[in-house]
Amino acid sequence: MVQQQKLDIVHKIQDLLSKNANFSFIKIDKTKHQALESLRKDLKKTKSSLRVMKNTLLEKAVAKLSEKDKKFEEIKKAFFPLKETSALLLLDTDWNKGLGTFYQFSKKDATVGFKFGLLDGTAYAKETLLQIAQLPGKDQLMANIVCSFKSPTSRTVFALKFNLMKLTNILREKSKKAS
Secondary structure, three states: OOOHHHHHHHHHHHHHHHHOOOEEEEEOOOOOHHHHHHHHHHHHHOOOEEEEEOHHHHHHHHHHHHOOOHHHHHHHHHHOOOOOOEEEEEOOOOHHHHHHHHHHHHHHOOOOEEEEEEEOOEEEEHHHHHHHHHOOOHHHHHHHHHHHHHHHHHHHHHHHHHHHHHHHHHHHHHHHHHO
């Protein structure tokens, strides 16, 4: 007979996955408790969280959600059964900060890594998540675009002023020599 406690956990996992549109399954094989607590602390700053769960319960929750939602069915077909110890990385709507934080941590601690994830309704494998995590954030990209718009204009203005500035410098030097 199925234990009620396990059923409750599966329901909680289903609620977490259905409420959070952006999440990632990560491996935490042989990771020390202190390292996980440090990761949780860093993730909290980005409004993300980490939940360690049993693979079988995660699989059952996704299987139940796949009956109603196609994206979970794709995840089930592509990435299950789960191997190695897993955790659920719940990301905020601004998911790039949480992914970046986890990526930076994974560079320091080789025992953690991505398995797969769901970002904005699209499932990604670990290789793609690694590439996405290395990208700059939305704010940084917008700043780069604004700078690239400003840069050609300022170069053009400087180029137009350059000959006049050179002429005024030459005249200033001549006037100093004449006096």
